[in-house]
Amino acid sequence: MRTQVAIVGAGPSGLLLGQLLHKAGIDAVIVERQSPDYVLGRIRAGVLEQVTMDVLDEAGVGTRMHAEGLLHGGFDLLFKGQRHRIDMAKLTGGKQVMVYGQTEVTRDLMDARQAAGLPTVYEAAHVAVHDYGTDHPRVTxxxxxxxxxxxxxxxxxxxxxxxxxxASVPKGAIKEFEKVYPFGWLGLLADTPPVHHELIYAHxxxxxxxxxxxxxxxxRYYLQVPLTDQVEQWSDQAFWDELKRRLDPQAAEHLVTGPSLEKSIAPLRSFVTEPLRFGRMFLAGDAGHIVPPTGAKGLNLAATDVKYLAxxxxxxxxxKSEAGVDAYSEKCLKRIWRAERFSWWFTSLMHHxxxxxxxxxxxxxxELDYLIHSENGARTIAENYVGLPLDFGQ
Incomplete structure (x- = not known):
């Protein structure tokens, strides 16, 4: 088989790249080791920055997002038993975020690829990359x-x-930066109405x-738990009881509980690979970086990687220019480190x-008290949360 771009991975990063390339008339084949159902079964965050919304619109897959997603112009910071709203829209000149699950983004991209008849190989075993340091790379x-x-x-x-x-890059050609946090997030998904119309970050x-x-x-609710905890230790009732203890009295009183649809513990880490280009192979999304979920930057960083690469x-x-290819790694890493810094700072601020x-x-x-009483402090949170422009600092 011959194609212009071979994409390894059919998560949102690979599917979005394939869609953007298709719109530009560039051929791509996607290879994925898991089944479509497995990919759609991954439970991930769902807060989209304006930049991500724009890229999804450009890819032609934003219709359902705009119809079913929830626009949020702010969120609450809870500490010392009281909630304080960060008015993102007011502080950033009207910018908002969209609450729309990553599973739904992936489904929209899958449907668009299937409708266009574009080649995707699922359940591909023993995927390997070859000769990416030459002009004739291969995927087997x-x-x-x-x-x-x-x-x-x-x-x-x-x-x-x-x-x-x-994993295929020689150790001497790559540098990895990592911070592993001493706790994880216990997440619970339930078919219950949200306790508040916007998100609440509770310290x-x-x-x-x-x-x-x-x-x-x-x-979707989360609790900070020790890495030694197991999901089996947490009954639904134990989760709801502990969540109420960490919320303010009003939220705890109005919290609607119910059986969990999914429950899991995710470790937190900050991770960055440098560089992101190795000859004719590029890393994008989680292949090149991981952020703590605090601040919801993972999917958004992946979308901007893909936009730069496309x-x-x-x-x-x-x-017929290689300027963009040559600049890809440096351009992405500038944005990645800014998001990594914000996620690290927000994680350090909000966790025990x-x-x-x-x-x-x-x-x-x-520090939380300062941030909510300083317009400049609140604006710093708001600007980073809604997402910096694609050309910020470039």
């Missing part, structure tokens, strides 16, 4: 007992943190909590760190 995989080869001009590694693309001596949502009838490849084919003692708690409360 096994399917139905046979080995297949995709010859291409470029390889896009959109295959996540545990994918084959980054307490018992640990962080987040009251989020997927729709007007489906809620622009670079379109420039290569349509304008017992090792820091009571003085650490007081420092966090004092």
């Amino acid at each position: 995989y096994e399917k139905d007992g046979q080995t297949h080869t995709i010859e291409c001009d470029f390889i896009a590694g959109c295959d996540g943190f545990h994918g084959v693309c980054r 307490s001596t018992r640990g962080f909590a987040l009251a989020s949502q997927r729709s007007l009838t489906r809620s 622009n670079a490849l379109i420039e290569f084919y349509l304008d 760190f017992p090792e820091n003692g009571e003085i650490g708690q007081k420092f966090q409360e004092a």
Whole structure:
């Protein structure tokens, strides 16, 4: 098989890249080791920045997002038992975020690719990348007992943190930066109305909590828990009881509980790979970086990686220029490190760190108090939360 771009990974990054390239008349084949149902079964965050909404619209997959997504112009910070609203729209000149689940984004992209009749290989075993340091890279995989080869001009590694693309790079050619946090997020999904029409980020001596949502009838809640905890230790009732303890009295009183649809514990880490280009292979999304979920930057960073990469490849084919390809890694990393900094800072501010003692708690409360009483402080949170422009600092 011959194509212009071989995309490894059919998550939102790979599917979005494929859609943007298709719109520009560039051929791409996507190879995915899992089944479509498995990909759609991944429960992930769902807060989209304006930049991400714009990219999805450009890809032609924004119709359902605009019809069913929930626009949010602010969110609440809860500390010392009281909630304080960060008015993002007012502080950023009208910018908002969209609450729309990553599963729905992936479904929309899958449907668009299928409707266009574009090639996607699911359940591909033993995927491998070859010769990406030359002008003739290849991707091989096994399917139905046979080995297949995709010859291409470029390889896009959109295959996540545990994918084959980054793992195939020689150790001496890559540098990895990582911070692992001493806690995780216990998440619960339930078909219950959200406790509040916007998100609530809660800081307490018992640990962080987040009251989020997927729709007007489906809620997603999170609790900070030790990494030693197991999901089996947490009954639904235990989760709801602990969530109430971390919310303010009004929210706790109005919280509607119900059976969980899904419950899982996700570890938190900050992770960045440098560079993101290796000859004719590029890393995008979780293959190149991971952010803590505090601040909802993961999917949004992936979307902007893909936008930069699509622009670079379109420039290569349509304008016969390699300038965008050569600048891809540096351009992405500038944005990635800004988002990593915000996620690290927000995580450090909102979570409970017992090792820091009571003085650490007081420092966090004092900073939160400053932020909500300083317009410039609140604007810093708002600007980063809604997402910096694509050309910020470029």
